Amino acid sequence: MKIAIIGVGQLGSRHLQALSRLNFSAEIEVVDSSEVSIKIAKKRFAELPRNPHILGVKYLSSIAELSKSLDFTIIATNADVRASIIRELIKFCNLKYVLLEKVLFQKHDEYVEFLEIFENRQISAWVNHPRRQYPFYRELRKWVSGSEKISYHIQGGAWGLGCNGLHFIDHLAFLTGVTELELDSDDLDSTIMTSKRAGFVEFSGTLRGRMGKNTFTFFCSKSVAPMIISIYADKINVVIDESSGWIRIASKEGGWIWHERTEPIVCLQSELTNRVIEDVMETGNCELPSYADSVKLHRPFINCLKSHLESMQGLDYVSCPIT
Incomplete structure (x- = not known):
């Protein structure tokens, strides 16, 4: 081939x-x-x-x-x-x-x-x-299966909300099976940053959204800080530091007592x-995800950031300069 x-x-x-x-x-x-x-x-x-x-x-x-x-x-x-x-x-x-x-x-x-x-x-x-291929997240999807709703949060700094935000929106879509996306950019910062990649921009502040009954909040400060993912479902709560492999889990079955464990989470692209x-x-x-499914998430994300960019800079943009 x-x-x-x-x-x-x-x-x-x-x-x-x-x-x-x-x-x-x-x-x-x-x-x-x-x-x-x-x-x-x-x-x-x-x-x-x-x-x-x-x-x-x-x-x-x-x-x-x-x-x-x-x-x-x-x-x-x-x-x-x-x-x-x-x-x-x-x-x-x-x-x-x-x-x-x-x-x-x-x-x-x-x-x-x-x-x-x-x-x-x-x-x-x-x-x-x-992330759909990571063994830990495939296990996590089984844990949250059947939940009426999930609350998904990211907190960190300089993690590239414009560049990487779609990875985490897709992550929630993977966990829930929902691709209907609504976004709220009201709390994104007014200052538009220059991306480390020439010719592109980046965003900071807070982006909120909803996917069916599921909600998410992405916070990205301008200064470098560890990124923590917190996921709250009906029967399990999970806090994750991907870079260190640190995981904190509490479940209804376990009486909501927190347990910690460490294991590799991120798989190399290679x-x-x-x-x-x-x-x-x-x-x-x-x-x-298929291209058709991913388009359902990409289009509202691109439109949301483009509208925020235009509002903050008082200009009309033909495209949304993120990558």
Whole structure:
């Protein structure tokens, strides 16, 4: 099979590393116009043990150089160019399965455009929200199953509300199965920050929302502070520090007595992408959300932050400059 990765910056190169773990034969094609990114990707791939299933890796500078038919394509570019990249891809290549990074797109209309394109061309697409693959969160979903409602909170600083907020909205969707999203940006800070990625912005303050009966609050201060996730359900309460693996749990069954434990929570991307591809090739599906489901969360999120940006700066924006 042929696998392509478009964009091998920090995250794209981790996708490439994951492909070294594939358990079936594959040819890999990597596209990036940056010689620096290609150099880093080559170095990171070479760090891993050789896998005889990998029949070869081609490093290319343009989409036009790709094979005409691709079995699985990973698009790990920034959000501002993703739409144009996909348009170019479908001109040169027949795509079967696609994995997209968030934030998907910056313009509202592009979400509709690619819903139609993927459907018309029979392209199956998923969005990379990897918490759905973490073993602890799959266990947690069983614990909260059947809850009438969940209250979900994040507290921390400089964790990238604009860049990463959708990961946690999807996390709540994963735990509850609900994709109806309402947002309240009234308590976001009036100051718009410059992102660490050039040309993009970031947000701080408090973002509130509702998904069916479930509610959430995301607080992000401007200064660096540990991020803590707190989840309250009918029969269990859980407090999580992902970075340290610290978990605090109290359940109705256990008399609401708090217990602490420590275990790895976060899985590296270099350990996950191969599982996605293997699942898709074996079953036609995977643990990640479909593009259609993810659009239901992306569009209100993009519109909410764009409206706040316009209100604070007194300008009209064609797109929401987050990635």
